[in-house]
Amino acid sequence: MSEAWAVVGGGAREWALAESITNSKNVSEVHVLPGNLGGAFEKKCVWPIGNDRVKIKNFDDVKNFFNEYKQEIQENNGRIKRVDDLKDIISYISENNIDMVIGGQEKYLSLGLKERCEKKGIACWGPTSKAMIVEADKCNTNDLMKKWSIPCPPFENFYDPESAKAFLKDNFGKNGKKYVVKYPYLLDGKGSRVCNTLEEALSAVDDFMVSGAICSPVDKLTIEERLYGEEVMVFYAVHEGQVKYLGSAKDFPERFDAEDTFLIDRFNKRMGHPGEMVNYITGGMGVVAPHPLLKGRGDLVKKIEDTIVVPFLTNLLEEEKLEFNGIIYFGLCALKENNDYNFYVFEINGRDGSPEAEGRWPTIETSLYDIAKKSYEGKLDELNIKFKDKVCVGVFTVSGSFPWFKGCGFEASQMPPGYPGKHLTGQVIDYSNEIPENSFHRHAGTFITQTGNIAVGGGRVILGGGLADTYSNASRIAYEAISDKYIRFVGKSFRKKIGEGID
Numbered sequence: 001m002s003e004a005w006a007v008v009g010g011g012a013r014e015w016a017l018a019e020s021i022t023n024s025k026n027v028s029e030v031h032v033l034p035g036n037l038g039g040a041f042e043k044k045c046v047w048p049i050g051n052d053r054v055k056i057k058n059f060d061d062v063k064n065f066f067n068e069y070k071q072e073i074q075e076n077n078g079r080i081k082r083v084d085d086l087k088d089i090i091s092y093i094s095e096n097n098i099d100m101v102i103g104g105q106e107k108y109l110s111l112g113l114k115e116r117c118e119k120k121g122i123a124c125w126g127p128t129s130k131a132m133i134v135e136a137d138k139c140n141t142n143d144l145m146k147k148w149s150i151p152c153p154p155f156e157n158f159y160d161p162e163s164a165k166a167f168l169k170d171n172f173g174k175n176g177k178k179y180v181v182k183y184p185y186l187l188d189g190k191g192s193r194v195c196n197t198l199e200e201a202l203s204a205v206d207d208f209m210v211s212g213a214i215c216s217p218v219d220k221l222t223i224e225e226r227l228y229g230e231e232v233m234v235f236y237a238v239h240e241g242q243v244k245y246l247g248s249a250k251d252f253p254e255r256f257d258a259e260d261t262f263l264i265d266r267f268n269k270r271m272g273h274p275g276e277m278v279n280y281i282t283g284g285m286g287v288v289a290p291h292p293l294l295k296g297r298g299d300l301v302k303k304i305e306d307t308i309v310v311p312f313l314t315n316l317l318e319e320e321k322l323e324f325n326g327i328i329y330f331g332l333c334a335l336k337e338n339n340d341y342n343f344y345v346f347e348i349n350g351r352d353g354s355p356e357a358e359g360r361w362p363t364i365e366t367s368l369y370d371i372a373k374k375s376y377e378g379k380l381d382e383l384n385i386k387f388k389d390k391v392c393v394g395v396f397t398v399s400g401s402f403p404w405f406k407g408c409g410f411e412a413s414q415m416p417p418g419y420p421g422k423h424l425t426g427q428v429i430d431y432s433n434e435i436p437e438n439s440f441h442r443h444a445g446t447f448i449t450q451t452g453n454i455a456v457g458g459g460r461v462i463l464g465g466g467l468a469d470t471y472s473n474a475s476r477i478a479y480e481a482i483s484d485k486y487i488r489f490v491g492k493s494f495r496k497k498i499g500e501g502i503d
Contacts, residue, residue: 001027005369006093008113009104010034010084011191012396012463013354017104017368018045020361021394024369026124031055032080033092034084037062037454039445041433053092066452078450090116102372106186106351114325118196125372126326127350132422134316134328135350138191139222145345148315150308152345153180153333155224161209164223165202172198177226177233180346183208187202187215189253189283189354190420192347194226196406200278213420227344229335232291233356234304237371240323242380243302244371247387248291248365249356251331252498254279255420260496263401270401270417274362282420283460286498287359288471293334293341295391304332304343314346327352355463358442359394362467363387393474393499394465396444397482398466399423399456400493418491419459430488439481440465455489462487475499 005021007030008016015038016060018030022044031046032039039047040059047056054065065080066073073080083092088145093101101117103109103126109186110132117124127134131362134141139157146152162457164181172179172195181204183191193204201223207213208221231253235246256263268276294300308330316322331347361368365386374383401418404410425445431454433441442465445458464487466477475498482494 002026003099004029004031004097005100005102005462006031006033006098007102007104008033008089008108010036010082011105011354012038012444013357014104015039015042015045015442016361017352017355018042019100020364020368021102021372024367024420027369031092031098033089034082036443036457037446037448038084038441040111041441043135048083048092051081053083059361062414063452066448066450073450080448081191084109086113086116087090089113090120093117093122100125100372100376102126102368103351106132106135109351110186110364123376125376127324127328128322131316131322131324131352133322134324134348136186138182139220141348142222142224144320145312148311148319150345151343153224153227156223157220157222159220161205164205164206164209164221166174168198168201168205168221172201180224180226181205181208182222182224183215184218184220184222187454190214190281192253192281193278194254194281196277200276201272203273203276203278213433224346227333227335227346229333229344230293232293232332232334233329233353233361234294234301234309234332235327235329235356236309237375237380237385238313238324238326238328239375239378239380241310241314242323242375242378243305243313244380244383244385245305246327246371246385247289247344247360248294248301249287249289249353249359250291251284251353251356252286252495253281253284255282255285257496266401267417267421270415271421280420282398284353284355284396285398285495286463287355287393288474288499288502289356289359289363289392290387292471298391300341303341304330308332308343308345324350325349329353329356354444355394355396358463359392362392362440362465363390388489390467390469391471391474392465392467393471393478394442394463395478395482395494395498396463397461397487397492397494399425399427399445399459399461399489400491402491418493423459424491425456425458426480427463427491429454429456430484431462432486435464435481435486436477438467439477440467440483441486456491461489461492471499471502
């Protein structure tokens with residue numbers, strides 16, 4: 001009997017998860033909600049929209065919706081209404097006889113997606129809201145890692161800006177030490193500030209705890225000593241104490257390439273920090289998978305599992321009484337010490353990553369249908385996860401800044417800095433999904449205007465990906481997929497060298 005599944009979340013990651021599920025012959029439909037316009041271009045996927053929850057399966061369905069629901073769209077300020085309230089999501093899932101729900105976005109998992117689904121008798125693969133504390137409170141997670149001797153950078157938690165600044169003034173630069181200032185809660189991947197100067201670190205404290213430049217001011221934060229090594233992301237399917245490796249990825253979180261000093265300088269000026277050269281952390285500007293350091297290195301993967309993954313999850317279950325089920329990922333810093341690599345945890349998340357999911361799932365042969373099913377049933381040990389002999393590169397287009405011009409809608413002194421700061425939305429995208437072989441698009445922040453045009457709806461807009469035998473070929477394919485031939489809009493910006501120089 002063919003099954004209907006659902007993935008809950010609204011970005012590019014959710015389409016990557018959905019596509020893997022659709023590779024199973026046992027699934028007829030994957031409903032993605034809140035979803036986004038990417039649902040008009042994905043096979044076997046359903047995107048419910050509007051007050052009547054109209055099921056969008058292709059771009060013609062979108063056009064028909066605009067013709068039939070003009071008044072509703074006008075009443076919603078020209079936007080399509082998505083099913084984005086958790087109560088409405090649960091109602092839709094229940095009404096449409098969904099067999100399994102995958103928790104994609106951290107927001108919904110933290111609000112209790114799993115508990116609410118299972119209260120209705122619907123299977124949901126993902127952690128409970130209590131287990132999501134591993135991501136939702138970084139101060140607490142750091143304390144747990146220290147208690148359990150999980151290797152992580154030296155850190156201190158602070159509960160007021162004055163003590164945080166005093167610590168930085170006393171320690172920044174001593175013995176060459178620099179620091180990373182971290183927002184403690186969920187912030188769409190933008191909660192870390194890697195600081196090269198004391199002034200940058202003090203500004204980060206103000207941005208997170210005082211001014212609200214990035215977010216609403218918070219009551220605590222964590223400051224970690226900066227380690228200088230290779231950043232590695234590893235992913236696992238988890239059922240309590242059982243784990244299965246779901247591959248690795250290299251993320252590119254910094255907004256700009258390091259040599260783009262003019263753009264970094266302009267961004268800082270528009271953020272209100274003239275003279276600083278902070279390369280701001282984003283939700284991820286691109287990805288390569290698998291991570292070059294771990295490609296073909298089962299010994300290093302086993303070391304990570306033995307020293308970090310299994311001890312953390314075992315202590316979480318035994319000491320904190322938190323059963324973790326779903327995908328977990330660890331952000332690690334790999335340091336070469338005594339001719340060997342050691343790994344230190346700087347991040348833990350209770351779901352798949354973005355853009356890591358967009359890069360990894362195309363390299364995994366085994367369908368997420370089989371992985372989630374076995375994991376949910378507590379039978380992970382029966383599963384042999386197979387990987388393709390391919391690598392993937394993904395590059396995000398974002399709504400960036402641009403030089404002032406007459407009629408752009410802003411005074412020259414008030415130009416927005418662009419993603420990850422304030423950025424434009426609503427720009428029409430000249431778009432085509434007739435893209436080259438072995439490439440793909442994943443929509444993150446797009447919507448349809450009243451005139452039927454595809455438009456920018458968020459900071460990260462569309463990821464272009466390429467799958468090939470080498471990183472350089474995959475990179476070439478990915479950049480072709482985001483060229484102006486396929487994606488063009490005012491303020492379009494992207495990193496220029498993702499995937500280069502690896503082979």
